[in-house]
Amino acid sequence: MALITAMLHHHRVLSRAQITRRTGLNRSTVGTLIGQLVALGLAYESAPSGEAQVGRPSPEVRPSPSTAALAVYPEIDAVTIGLVSLGGRIQKKIRFPTERIPSATEAVNIAAAVIEGMRSELDTSYRITGAGMAVPGLVNQADGIVRHAPHLGWRNEPVARMLAEATGYACHAANDASLAAEAELLFGAGAGRENLIYLNGGASGIGGGVIAGGTLLRGASGYAGELGHTFVRTAGNSCHCGATGCLETEVSQSRLFELAGLAGGDAAELEHALRHAGSPEVAREVERQLEYLGTALRNAVNIFNPEVIILDGFLGILHSLSPGTLENLVRSGAMAGPAAEARIYRAALGADLMMIGAAELAFAQFLADPASAGPLPAAPVSAAARSGAPAST
Structure with missing residues (x-):
């Protein structure tokens, strides 16, 4: 079963x-x-x-769409809460903007309040397997403690326990990029592959995940895959990790927003602005960031020998703005064998990626023993949910 x-x-x-x-x-x-x-x-x-x-x-x-998991994704400007059914189908997604970077307690309280507002629907229409939280930082997956999320300013926060106590659901937490890598492996651009590298770039920096032999590399405490801190520049800028010349200090979304003339916005707005900028300065910056990203990918290809490299967030935008550039950089810099095998794609799951990845945390125990699932919901889910119709946001 x-x-x-x-x-x-x-x-x-x-x-x-x-x-x-x-x-x-x-x-x-x-x-x-x-x-x-x-x-x-x-x-x-x-x-x-x-x-x-x-x-x-x-x-x-x-x-059945009546079996579902809750997903939580805290960012520097919002907390997003989702309801994801079996099959990685988004049934509901709510983004709660914040006026400042939320503390761990604030993020948990926001998520708990949104989930409480959904409680009637959850109790009558869904069998909830638990909740998963995707955090942009170092997370010990075994105990759900965020050791360090620099962009959020969190240190040693037991967010899994906090969310479980606030909601009554079993909760787990892990690094956002690692969860996204698994989601792309199962449902996205990496489907059918067993060896891939995932890199995401956003407001919280650059995170990564590595799938080897179909299994996510976690490391001794679940910290593996921090490719954003790959060394790419000798005379580089200082990084919050204490080193200099890290990938995420040289390849930055904020710089692109600034050159595009945007005070903020999402990836779609950034891509549109960059494509229509027509500015030599923008072109030079895109070229510069691609050069450093290519250096990081060259190192990753030599170390992990992936079939596929998946780029998400503004990294996917950089790749799409200059097709073939990263492939040429990898082929010219990496060893011939692994470089010839690696293909570079843009992530396929888009804005739903972190919800799907976080939900996998909550589905894991259920999938290992589905016969132990709780009782059926008292009422069936809607026809829209059964058909996989687009979810409300």
């Missing part, structure tokens, strides 16, 4: 015939297990969509 539930979660829809082939189980066993999942309200079947095969068409099986 755990195997089939995880397959449905990751693939979103599979026919009975596909499940039989992928698991190696016989048809009667698959039929029995699917029947049990349907009875538990964890899956449902629908008419086949026309899969080409000999004989009677095989029904399609989908994960």
